Amino acid sequence: xxxxxxxxxxxxxxxxxxxxxxxxxxxxxxxxxxxxxxxxxxxxxxxxxxxxxxxxxxxxxxxxxxxxxxxxxxxxxxxxxxxxxxxxxxxxxxxxxxxxxxxxxxxxxxxxxxxxxxxxxxxxxxxxxxxxxxxxxxxxxxxxxxxxxxxxxxxxxxxxxxxxxxxxxxxxxxxxxxxxxxxxxxxxxxxxxxxxxxxxxxxxxxxxxxxxxxxxxxxxxxxxxxxxxxxxxxxxxxxxxxxxxxxxxxxxxxxxxxxxxxxxxxxxxxxxxxxxxxxxxxxxxxxxxxxxxxxxxxxxxxxxxxxxxxxxxxxxxxxxxxxxxxxxxxxxxxxxxxxxxxxxxxxxxxxxxxxxxxxxxxxxxxxxxxxxxxxxx
Numbered sequence: 423x424x425x426x427x428x429x430x431x432x433x434x435x436x437x438x439x440x441x442x443x444x445x446x447x448x449x450x451x452x453x454x455x456x457x458x459x460x461x462x463x464x465x466x467x468x469x470x471x472x473x474x475x476x477x478x479x480x481x482x483x484x485x486x487x488x489x490x491x492x493x494x495x496x497x498x499x500x501x502x503x504x505x506x507x508x509x510x511x512x513x514x515x516x517x518x519x520x521x522x523x524x525x526x527x528x529x530x531x532x533x534x535x536x537x538x539x540x541x542x543x544x545x546x547x548x549x550x551x552x553x554x555x556x557x558x559x560x561x562x563x564x565x566x567x568x569x570x571x572x573x574x575x576x577x578x579x580x581x582x583x584x585x586x587x588x589x590x591x592x593x594x595x596x597x598x599x600x601x602x603x604x605x606x607x608x609x610x611x612x613x614x615x616x617x618x619x620x621x622x623x624x625x626x627x628x629x630x631x632x633x634x635x636x637x638x639x640x641x642x643x644x645x646x647x648x649x650x651x652x653x654x655x656x657x658x659x660x661x662x663x664x665x666x667x668x669x670x671x672x673x674x675x676x677x678x679x680x681x682x683x684x685x686x687x688x689x690x691x692x693x694x695x696x697x698x699x700x701x702x703x704x705x706x707x708x709x710x711x712x713x714x715x716x717x718x719x720x721x722x723x724x725x726x727x728x729x730x731x732x733x734x735x736x737x738x739x740x741x742x743x744x745x746x747x748x749x750x751x752x753x754x755x756x757x758x759x760x761x762x763x764x765x766x767x768x769x770x771x772x773x774x775x776x777x778x779x780x781x782x783x784x785x786x787x788x789x790x791x792x793x794x795x796x797x798x799x
Contacts, residue, residue, distance in 0.1 A: 429645055433653025441657060451623070451661060452668065455615040459669055460676060462611045470556040475499040476511055476520040485531035492568050493524070498560050511545070521547045522557055608679045609760035610733040612669040616692070617699055617753055618724060620662040624703030625720040626713045627654055628795075633713065651792050655700045662696040663689070683763035687770060691759050694780050698752045701787030708794040727753040755780050 441447060475493055479486050494501045502520060505511040511523045525543035527533075533540045544561055548554035666689070673679040703720065710716040729735070730744060731753040737745055748754050755776040762768035770777075 426646075426649060429649045430653050430656075433645070433650060434656045437654060437657040441661075451619060452665070455619055455665060456668060456672055459608070459611055459615055459672055462607075462614075470553050470560070471498055472500050473498055473557055473560070474519065474521045475501045475524070476503050476505050476514065476522070477501070477524040477526065478505045478508060478511055479526050480528045481526050481530035483531040485534065486526045489526065489565070489568050490524075492564050496560070496564060515545065515547055518547075521553075522561060524561070608673045608677050609764050610731075610757045612666065612673060613731075613753060613756045613760055614728060614733065615669060616662050616665050616696070617727070617756070619665060620658050620696055620699045621703045621720050621724060622717065623661065624655070624658050624700045625706045625710075625716040627658070628704065628707040629710050629713050629716045632711060647792050647795050651704065651788070651795060654704065655697070655788075658700055658703075659693070659696050662699070663692065666692050679764060681764055682767035684769070687773070688760070688763050691756070691763075691773060691777055691780065694777065694784055695752065695756050697784040698780060698787055701784060701791045702752075704791040705787060705794060708791065727751050730754070731757050733757050752780060752783055 441451075477490055477493075479490065490501065493499045499522070505514070505523070508525065511520065511525075514520045515523060523543075523545040525545070527540065527542070530540055542565065544558075546554045546557050546561075670681070670685075670688075674681060702723070706719050706723075707716050710719060730737075730740070730748050730751050732748070733753070737748050737754065740748070759768075759773050759776050762773055766772075
């Protein structure tokens with residue numbers, strides 16, 4: 423047992439030396455992922471802002487100007503211009519110069535005062551369906567608020583009508599009180615970085631040994647498969663845990679993401695999750711002959727895993743067949759656990775289903791990696 427341990431420690435030492443000897447690798451491992459975290463967390467957002475807004479004011483009254491002013495005052499809309507005709511507005515939308523066009527009809531103010539109702543035309547560029555839906559909600563909210571104010575003004579100048587009682591809703595937002603999208607995104611992007619770096623490094627690792635010929639030298643020594651795999655895995659496991667630590671520090675300092683739950687619990691789960699990723703990486707490297715092949719296959723699976731993880735798109739919104747496939751996606755469980763522990767303060771029993779599935783995944787993938795690793799003399 424002692425000699426086995428010595429062998430494993432020797433391989434671990436060799437791996438660490440190899441990693442730290444390559445000065446170009448250190449920035450790739452530690453600096454680039456953190457730059458990605460800062461950039462992605464700011465860029466990857468579904469918040470719709472700076473909506474290019476144009477309008478056609480056929481009425482030119484104080485009421486129509488008051489409505490336009492409401493859009494001008496909103497932080498979501500960037501009011502661009504008053505179009506003279508519908509055809510000009512359509513042409514600008516076709517060029518992508520405007521996202522939303524509001525058309526105020528002739529006699530807008532007069533009809534409101536006389537008949538108490540009127541219609542507005544709203545045209546929205548819906549190439550991005552999700553953004554168009556959000557823009558429609560924003561437009562509707564502004565018009566409704568303007569409408570409420572107008573009702574009050576009209577009632578004050580009209581005959582003695584009894585104003586209807588207003589019912590106000592008071593929303594209470596749990597787990598992300600400020601509705602900050604970064605609070606939702608940062609834990610998921612952390613998962614992404616830990617996964618990508620550990621998968622790519624481990625995926626290319628044995629292949630690199632094959633390419634430079636050192637694998638043949640190792641294979642003529644009496645090293646067991648399991649010893650070699652453990653020795654290869656451990657340094658990247660340490661790197662993955664280190665990346666998580668630095669990422670969590672940045673998440674707190676730069677983005678002020680809440681850390682409600684237990685950090686040891688998060689590290690416990692991550693320690694098992696990284697074994698899954700390293701197992702997948704080594705499994706890939708066993709079936710590839712060049713680093714480019716390993717990189718391509720690792721990237722192929724990473725993209726699928728990420729898109730189907732619930733990081734960007736809610737799993738509940740996916741088709742039934744896709745939801746079934748996500749059950750076999752390790753990133754899905756890590757994203758869930760990170761958000762549950764960091765934002766909800768979930769405990770061990772809450773994450774036990776994800777923990778159990780990830781542990782089983784780790785056993786299967788590392789079992790396959792050890793089984794498929796063949797000593798080639």
